[in-house]
Amino acid sequence: MKIALISEHASPLAALGGADAGGQNVYVAALARSLVERGHEVVVFTRRDSATLPPRVAVHGYLVEHLAAGPPVPIPKDDLLPHIPELTENLFGRLCQGGFDVVHAHFWMSGLAATAAARRLGLPVVQTFHALGTVKRRHQGAKDTSPLDRIALERRLCTELDHVVATCADEVTELRRLGLPAERVTVVPCGVDTELFRPRPTPRLDDTLLVVGRLVERKGVADIVAALAAVPDARLLIAGGPTREELGEDPEVHRLAGIAREHDVADRVRFLGAVRQHEVARLMAASSAVVCAPWYEPFGIVPVEAMAAGRPVVGTAVGGLLDTVDGGVTGDLVPPRNPHQLGETMRRLLADPERREAYGLAGRAKAVRRYRWPRIAAGVEQVYLAQVRRTGNPVVAAAGVGS
Numbered sequence: 001m002k003i004a005l006i007s008e009h010a011s012p013l014a015a016l017g018g019a020d021a022g023g024q025n026v027y028v029a030a031l032a033r034s035l036v037e038r039g040h041e042v043v044v045f046t047r048r049d050s051a052t053l054p055p056r057v058a059v060h061g062y063l064v065e066h067l068a069a070g071p072p073v074p075i076p077k078d079d080l081l082p083h084i085p086e087l088t089e090n091l092f093g094r095l096c097q098g099g100f101d102v103v104h105a106h107f108w109m110s111g112l113a114a115t116a117a118a119r120r121l122g123l124p125v126v127q128t129f130h131a132l133g134t135v136k137r138r139h140q141g142a143k144d145t146s147p148l149d150r151i152a153l154e155r156r157l158c159t160e161l162d163h164v165v166a167t168c169a170d171e172v173t174e175l176r177r178l179g180l181p182a183e184r185v186t187v188v189p190c191g192v193d194t195e196l197f198r199p200r201p202t203p204r205l206d207d208t209l210l211v212v213g214r215l216v217e218r219k220g221v222a223d224i225v226a227a228l229a230a231v232p233d234a235r236l237l238i239a240g241g242p243t244r245e246e247l248g249e250d251p252e253v254h255r256l257a258g259i260a261r262e263h264d265v266a267d268r269v270r271f272l273g274a275v276r277q278h279e280v281a282r283l284m285a286a287s288s289a290v291v292c293a294p295w296y297e298p299f300g301i302v303p304v305e306a307m308a309a310g311r312p313v314v315g316t317a318v319g320g321l322l323d324t325v326d327g328g329v330t331g332d333l334v335p336p337r338n339p340h341q342l343g344e345t346m347r348r349l350l351a352d353p354e355r356r357e358a359y360g361l362a363g364r365a366k367a368v369r370r371y372r373w374p375r376i377a378a379g380v381e382q383v384y385l386a387q388v389r390r391t392g393n394p395v396v397a398a399a400g401v402g403s
Contacts, residue, residue: 001101001384002041004094005032006110008087009077011046013057013064023301024130026277027190028106029060034191034377036061043098045091047080048072067091077109078145084112092117102384104165106130108150111157124162124387126380129154131298132174135319139218139296155179162387165380167299168320186383189323191376192304194368196277199310199360200285207234207350209314210287212280212302215241215252220293220316222259223339227293229263230343234350236269236291239283244273284309289349289356295336297321303331304371307363312356314346324371330363 005028012029032042041062048066050073057064067090070083091113095103104126105114111127118125133150147153158164158180166172166187175185209231213219221238228236242250253271260266275283284290290306292315299320303313307324313331315321327333332349334341349356 001388002099003035003043003384004098004100004103004114005042005044005106006046006091006103006114007044007106008047008069008084008110008113009080010106011049011064012044013059023190023299024106026301027128027130030191030193030373031377031380032062033060034373035381037374038377038381040381043094043100045094047083047087049074065094067094076145077107078147080109081147084109088113088116092120095121095123101388102126104128104380104384108133108154108157111161112153115157115160119160122391124384124391125160126163126165126383126387127157127161128165128167129171129175129298130167132171132178134174134178135296135298136218143217151178162390163383165383168323170319170322171298186379188376188379188383189320189371190299190301190304191373192301192308192367192371193277194308194372197281197284197305197308197367199364200282202282202286204288205286206288207231208287209234209236209346209350210239210283210290210306210311211236211292212239212275212284212290212305213292215250215256217252218295220295220336222256223293223337223342224291225256225259225265225269226263226339227343227346228260228265228268230340231347231350234268234288234346236265237272237283237287238269239272239275239280241271241273247271247273280305281309284311287311289314289331289346291342291346292316292321293334293336293342294318294321300324304367307331308367308371310360310364312349312359313363314342314349316342326362326366330359330366 007028010024014025035042043063045065047069053066069087102124103114103118105111106128107130114125133146137144155178158178164185166185167189247253260269284306289312292303297319303324306313313325315325316336317333318336325331332345334345
């Protein structure tokens with residue numbers, strides 16, 4: 001098959017850790033690479049956010065094409081909606097030229113562009129939302145910066161899309177409330193590179209807790225910093241946010257540093273800034289435990305990476321973590337926005353090396369069994385095939401690609 005992946009704000013080429021660069025970027029890059037390894041031709045379409053970007057870049061066997069959609073400068077994803085019509089027209093032009101079999105949109109605005117462009121060509125559209133406006137608004141309230149009509153547009157998409165790939169059971173419940181019929185959704189979780197994220201014979205950083213991810217309020221990093229007061233011998237490494245050189249100018253870093261001072265733990269908190277994937281893998285393998293405390297989380301790739309690295313997870317019982325982290329087996333789950341309980345849980349886990357070791361072994365086994373990218377790509381491929389066959393592509397249907 002020839003597959004178009006649409007990811008309007010999350011380029012697979014982007015450096016991770018910024019406000020709009022995180023799990024979706026990792027997902028799109030890994031899915032594209034894994035589909036190529038399965039014999040497919042893949043093009044990722046993303047928005048041009050710099051005038052110096054080349055029209056297309058070849059990476060790991062797939063192409064990344066930069067489409068004009070607004071000025072070629074970084075724009076927060078919540079401000080991109082006015083530029084989606086331009087993205088749609090440019091995407092339509094490329095789909096006309098390309099001989100594509102299926103289009104897979106990532107994030108709701110990519111879905112708007114994909115459905116408008118692909119429908120004119122009779123191409124099936126598969127959608128992965130990665131996050132839903134209903135959930136964001138429920139948890140962020142007035143702080144939600146999404147366009148006001150996001151939820152209405154997501155509801156419309158649920159009536160127009162051929163199929164949705166959800167990443168966890170909790171997301172299916174939310175999608176059903178938006179009106180998506182049960183027969184048009186399949187759960188295929190996010191994957192992890194179990195060769196990159198693996199147990200390593202590196203020196204262990206004793207009593208070191210690791211946080212990885214974007215420094216945005218909903219990720220609950222402030223709760224983890226406050227909880228550190230209950231773990232007097234531990235230190236906390238925070239990987240994510242701007243580059244190390246820009247940390248001093250970042251408002252969220254300043255806020256978190258202030259919370260650390262307020263709880264008298266500033267000398268035990270270290271901000272690492274944006275960190276590349278190979279360094280994340282090394283840090284995870286060396287840490288005592290990985291802590292993920294989001295208020296909500298559509299899937300959450302960091303806990304799965306930690307499990308693949310053989311490290312125990314302390315997480316909040318929300319969203320995808322309810323699927324990935326087995327409480328009392330691969331890690332411990334606590335209620336969100338509860339620094340007191342989070343701190344007690346971290347303290348007890350650090351005091352019990354045998355339990356940490358057992359969690360790490362069980363987590364590694366589950367990651368290899370359930371979340372390896374070849375398995376995830378095969379699951380997504382089956383969704384593609386079903387939609388292509390349903391829309392009557394005789395070449396793909398006869399070839400039985402991937403069967």
